[in-house]
C-alpha cells in the first residue's frame with residue numbers, strides 16, 4: 001500500500017517535496033493556509049532566479065524553454081563551477097566551513113535544475129539583469145544565469161501543474177495549527193479542530209520573516225524594526241507550529257533589500273546605507289549581531 005504524505009505549504013519547497021514524494025509512489029496532500037488566489041507564498045513574489053552550478057552552455061541548453069531563441073547563440077554564459085559556488089558561500093560564512101545544507105546546495109543544485117526540467121519546469125536566461133552586451137554578444141556575469149519562465153509565478157504554475165499531473169492534491173484554506181504526535185513521533189497535523197493523520201509530514205510552510213517576535217528570538221533585537229510584506233498569511237513558518245519543529249540551518253544572517261527597507265530606521269538595523277542597494281541581491285548576507 002502506498003504511503004501517505006502531508007506537505008504543509010504550496011511554495012517552491014512544498015511543491016518540490018511533493019514532486020519527490022509522488023515520484024516515489026506516495027499519495028500526497030498539500031495543505032495551504034491561503035485561498036487559491038493567494039497560494040504559493042513568497043515563491044510567487046520572486047524573480048524565479050536560480051543560482052546553481054554549471055560547467056558551460058551545454059549544461060544550460062536542456063533547461064531552456066526556448067533554446068532556439070537567436071539570443072542564445074550570441075550568449076556567453078561562462079561557467080559557475082561547484083568550486084566557485086562554494087567560494088562565494090564561504091565569503092558569507094564569517095570563517096565557518098560550509099554547512100551540510102550549503103554542501104548539498106553546491107553539489108546538488110545542477111542535478112536539481114535538471115530534475116525540475118524533466119518535470120516540465122523550464123527556464124530562460126536573465127538577459128535584462130545578469131548580462132551586458134559586448135561586441136554583439138550577451139555576456140553573463142555573477143553566476144546567476146537562469147530564471148524560471150515567467151519568474152516566480154511561472155515557477156509556481158509549472159511546479160503545481162507537475163504535482164497535479166502526478167496525482168497530488170491541494171487543500172486550500174487549511175492552516176495547519178499544530179503537529180500530532182504519537183510516542184514522540186509526528187504522525188499528523190492539526191487544522192483547527194480537525195486532525196489529519198499520515199505516514200509522513202513535511203513542513204514547507206516558509207520562513208518567519210513576517211513575525212517580529214520570532215525575528216527577535218532567532219536573529220537579534222535589531223530585527224524587530226524590519227518590515228516584511230503585509231500579507232494576509234502572516235506566516236510563522238514551521239517554527240510557529242506546536243510542538244515546535246526542530247530548528248536547523250543558519251538564522252543569524254539574512255539578506256534584505258530595499259523592498260523591505262523602505263521606511264525603516266537603518267540606524268536601528270545598523271545597516272550601512274550602501275548595503276541597501278539592489279546590486280548585492282540575491283546573494284547578500286548581513287550579520288545581524
Ligand SMILES: Cc1cc2nc3c(=O)[nH]c(=O)nc-3n(C[C@H](O)[C@H](O)[C@H](O)COP(=O)(O)OP(=O)(O)OC[C@H]3O[C@@H](n4cnc5c(N)ncnc54)[C@H](O)[C@@H]3O)c2cc1C
Nearest residue numbers: 009011012013033040041042043046047048049176205206
Ligand atoms: C521579493 C523577493 C524576491 C525573491 N527572489 C528570489 C529569487 O529570485 N530567487 C530565489 O532563489 N529566491 C528568491 N527569494 C527567496 C524565496 O522567495 C524563498 O527562498 C522561497 O520562496 C522559499 O520558499 P518556501 O516554499 O520555503 O516558502 P514560501 O514560498 O513562502 O511558501 C510557504 C507557504 O506555506 C504556506 N503556509 C504558511 N504557514 C502555513 C500553515 N500554518 N499551514 C498551511 N500553509 C502555511 C504559505 O501560505 C505559503 O504558501 C525572494 C524573496 C522575496 C521576498
